[in-house]
Amino acid sequence: MKFLLVEDNQELANAVSSRMRLDGHVVEHAPNLEDAAAFVETGDFDLILLDISLPDGDGRTFLKKHRASDLDTPVIILTARSQVSDRIGSLDLGADDYVTKPFDHAELEARCRAVMRRKVGRPQTVIDKGGIVFDPVAGHMAVHGRSVTLRNRELRLLELLINAPGQVFSKQKLADRLFSYDDDASENAIEVYIGRLRKHLEDSDLKITTLRGLGYRLDYDT
């Protein structure tokens, strides 16, 4: 996905961008509202991440203007406040959602997915490989035309593996991506999810290989 990050703190922008690029996203950074407006006009973004306090104005003013224009790019607010009244204020102005700083990237990703799913007529980012058709945003998959419903963690696991075929992922690495930091992310749980995903992929040409002591890898069954 292509993100526009509107954030005046350079350090945070770098950190968030580098973290999001790891998931294979494209991130453009605008340090102020003026640049943000220019980016929005020229680029075609899937989602805007908007900070509230910016050097040349309030992010909510930008949001109002953005909603008044005919662009319908979804906006997720990054707020430092935790007061409920402020949250409701942002949603009333037309933000699709918000996250509180500091945020969990898994949560941000989940919220982005939810927002994208709600958007009508979004461009389909469908992966069509090895006999499966996979829509990571909508969260469904079809194996040789037969529709399969994936749970969220199965979905994220598949997304990780399918975007880097042939790469080995350790159990720990997978656990870090699938579970939030207050979950009991036991490595046995990863085995359970791998097992389920294998079952879903049984009829397809994709295969998850176990490399003892190293981890898992997605291979094309040829």
Add this chain to the structure above:
Amino acid sequence: MTRNLRVSGSLRNRLVFTLVGGAAILALLLFFAIRNYAAQVAQQGQDKILSASVTSMLDAAAIREGNVVVDIPYASFSMLSTPSDDRVFYAIYQDDIFLSGYPELPLPAASGRESTRQSVEYKGKTVRLVTASRTLIGIDKLVHIHVGLAQTQDALSGTLEQISRNAALFGAGFFMLTTLLSFWATSATIGQLQRLTTSVTRRGPQDLSPFEKPVPVEMLPLVTSLNSLMGRLDHSLKQSEDFIAEAAHRVRTPLATVRSYAEATLQRVDKKENREAVRSMIRAIDESSRAAGQLLDHAMITFRADHLEREDIDLVGLVHELATRLAPIAEMKDLELRILSDEPVSYSGDPILIQNAVRNLIDNAFKYSPSLGTVEISITATPNVQIRVCDNGSGFPIEEVDMLATRFKRGVNAEGKIGSGLGLTIALDVAKAHGGDLRLSNRPEGGACALLLL
């Protein structure tokens, strides 16, 4: 404000006391003035008649063939007749020798032709005595005639009594009328103050706008300073709100930077100890930011609970709204969030408080739910309005269930979970602010249930 102010007397009592006291003094003065004046006028009338009679007696005195002749002019005595049959006494002296009348009548010593008027005691009664003298010139001698005429004052005192009674009635009437007027004037004045008080009391906690209704000119300084006080309060509140927002921004932005870098780093390191270290770092950041957020929420909730502003809300709609907001998190954790109620449940309360309380209960349920668990929320209106949030985790530690809602108290099973120990406290505070309670229990089939009674 619950603190008692010291009371220094009552403005109303002081006003009423002054006005009524003044009216009483005025009424008494009026009474005495009228009575005095009436007495004077009546006395003057009697004196005039008595003088006229004495004069006519003296005029009638003459020396005829060397003898002094004094006629009693009965016509003039008839002027003295009164409805009360007052008695008349007279005494005539010639050169200090008693001639006729009542010898005991105590006449003052004669002095020329000047007449005297005085009240004297005679036969046990107060009489009005008028005396006059005349010198008759005979052929060979001068004769000095001294006449005294007295009258009892029964009719006069009767009239005076009547006038006094009327004056007293008039005074009492005056007193009553002014008392009524002073009560009315006092309530009208105090009423203005009370109206101001009511409009201050009725205001919501957030309403710091100036008063704009017209007030009497005397209250203008008070209202002006009240308005300026509220202006300053509003300003300083806004400033501290801005300050908190700015402070939060300053603290949370670098935390977010650290967290994002840490997450990115975690993807790149492979060594077990390093991974552990980075994970602990992320957990610490989450812990601190969550505690800061909950503390702010708790402060906000305490403030709103103290100044509870109720509005009509639909609890089911409110919970659905919350569920939409929390759906991505539930999905991320592969949990199912199920709302078992569809029919609207209307309630009068503070939506922000209730939403925050329920959010904390759902957060808890998410935290302690097993993988692929279900969190169920039901809202019922009967027998009383309540919101129940249940999970199918391991339940509350039963020996601690009564203490879990205590501030910063966390259960023994909280080990390894990120939390501030304020979630249940917030829910309990919200319930109490609405006159309800928070009940924690475990389901027989397993799992914890939090019941928010409103």
